[in-house]
Amino acid sequence: MSCGGGEDPQPVARCFLCESTADSAPAGHTDPDSGPKTPTMSDCPPQTPLFSFGVIADIQYADIDDGFNYTRSHRRYYRSSLQLLGNAQKGWCESAVRPDFILQLGDIIDGFNKRHGASERALDSVLTELSCCPVEVHHVWGNHEFYNFSRSELLRSKLNSTPKTEPGSSPNRPPAPADCYAYRFSPFPGFSFVVLDAYDVSLLGRDTSSEQYGNALNLIRQHNNNEDLNCPPVPEGLGQRFTMFNGGFSKGQLDWLDSVLSSADDKHERVTIVSHLPVHPNSTTAMCLAWNFDELLSIIRSHSSVVCYMAGHDHDGGYCQDKDTGVHYLTLEGVIETPPDSDAFGTVSVYEDRMVLKGNGRIKDRVFLFAGCQSDNKQSDTCCS
Numbered sequence: 001m002s003c004g005g006g007e008d009p010q011p012v013a014r015c016f017l018c019e020s021t022a023d024s025a026p027a028g029h030t031d032p033d034s035g036p037k038t039p040t041m042s043d044c045p046p047q048t049p050l051f052s053f054g055v056i057a058d059i060q061y062a063d064i065d066d067g068f069n070y071t072r073s074h075r076r077y078y079r080s081s082l083q084l085l086g087n088a089q090k091g092w093c094e095s096a097v098r099p100d101f102i103l104q105l106g107d108i109i110d111g112f113n114k115r116h117g118a119s120e121r122a123l124d125s126v127l128t129e130l131s132c133c134p135v136e137v138h139h140v141w142g143n144h145e146f147y148n149f150s151r152s153e154l155l156r157s158k159l160n161s162t163p164k165t166e167p168g169s170s171p172n173r174p175p176a177p178a179d180c181y182a183y184r185f186s187p188f189p190g191f192s193f194v195v196l197d198a199y200d201v202s203l204l205g206r207d208t209s210s211e212q213y214g215n216a217l218n219l220i221r222q223h224n225n226n227e228d229l230n231c232p233p234v235p236e237g238l239g240q241r242f243t244m245f246n247g248g249f250s251k252g253q254l255d256w257l258d259s260v261l262s263s264a265d266d267k268h269e270r271v272t273i274v275s276h277l278p279v280h281p282n283s284t285t286a287m288c289l290a291w292n293f294d295e296l297l298s299i300i301r302s303h304s305s306v307v308c309y310m311a312g313h314d315h316d317g318g319y320c321q322d323k324d325t326g327v328h329y330l331t332l333e334g335v336i337e338t339p340p341d342s343d344a345f346g347t348v349s350v351y352e353d354r355m356v357l358k359g360n361g362r363i364k365d366r367v368f369l370f371a372g373c374q375s376d377n378k379q380s381d382t383c384c385s
């Protein structure tokens with residue numbers, strides 16, 4: 001695949017960055033940049049995108065009054081999250097370049113719905129809103145999916161977006177392990193997306209009598225002695241991640257990913273991985289990391305095909321670029337903690353040599369240049385090792 005980064009960028013119509021305003025709020029706490037980056041013409045690729053997609057995370061809708069997160073540091077706008085989803089739909093629908101699909105990065109409805117017997121109703125509300133724009137949606141599962149539904153209910157629900165194999169089309173080979181919600185899809189030749197199940201190893205969604213539950217309990221108990229396993233075991237540091245609202249990736253799922261990425265390497269594909277839990281410590285607070293983030297990182301680092309990893313869960317968002325591999329790690333700001341007069345969604349335009357995120361509201365514009373593609377424009381917030 002050729003990279004267009006060596007060419008002289010020319011201003012073009014319909015370039016998201018050229019049209020953008022500097023109205024994005026500063027990004028997450030891990031981002032050293034103190035303000036929005038004003039894009040320049042040199043950031044603009046000289047061609048129209050190959051394809052584009054929408055991104056949104058942590059809608060956590062519930063028909064209840066505003067509340068707060070556990071530490072009461074952040075307000076949660078449960079009811080107006082549906083309105084913000086509506087804004088996203090409108091934005092995508094009315095966009096000059098309508099996205100080819102949407103990535104919903106998990107926690108689509110809040111766990112409070114279960115308490116009010118409103119899980120199905122809330123899910124209907126968000127899915128109805130999402131269907132306003134007739135675009136395929138790929139759903140990721142987060143902890144709040146499991147507060148509302150069992151794993152088997154989710155597998156049977158509309159939140160299972162595993163592509164059906166059409167007769168005559170190439171099947172999703174090799175298949176992901178049974179009982180694990182992971183799949184690969186390719187929206188455009190040379191580009192693949194992998195949806196990963198970050199609660200494959202978890203106390204959530206697994207029957208308490210199952211071997212998987214027992215294994216997850218043993219694992220978390222090695223790190224967390226608290227009676228309340230939602231309470232982090234240590235006040236700071238990476239050990240904070242061993243809580244019940246997080247989870248991890250099984251060996252079977254990691255082996256499957258490894259083989260998918262080997263095949264993508266051979267075909268010189270560009271792969272974007274999406275899951276609910278962040279895996280790079282510099283893209284999030286430690287409390288939101290996947291239990292075995294390090295194992296996933298080492299698989300990503302052993303393949304040339306991965307260009308980007310996208311997650312939700314940490315509502316403050318975050319970003320870093322791995323300086324050794326050039327892989328971009330994005331944690332998207334959550335809708336649920338976004339004030340009703342703002343927004344939290346984005347549209348990503350994909351080019352031969354980069355992906356360009358046009359953020360709305362508190363989501364910042366960003367350029368994800370693919371490793372090996374030269375460019376004279378420096379991104380202001382590449383940060384990590």
Ligand SMILES: Nc1ncnc2c1ncn2[C@@H]1O[C@H](COP(=O)(O)OP(=O)(O)O)[C@@H](O)[C@H]1O
Pocket residue numbers: 069070071107143144228230231232245313
């Ligand atoms: N620091 C904590 N100590 C104890 N329980 C916590 C803590 N943080 C979150 N919880 C509990 O964990 C569950 C998930 O937390 P929540 O904030 O809703 O998750 P999310 O960040 O995915 O929205 C809730 O029941 C919440 O009360």
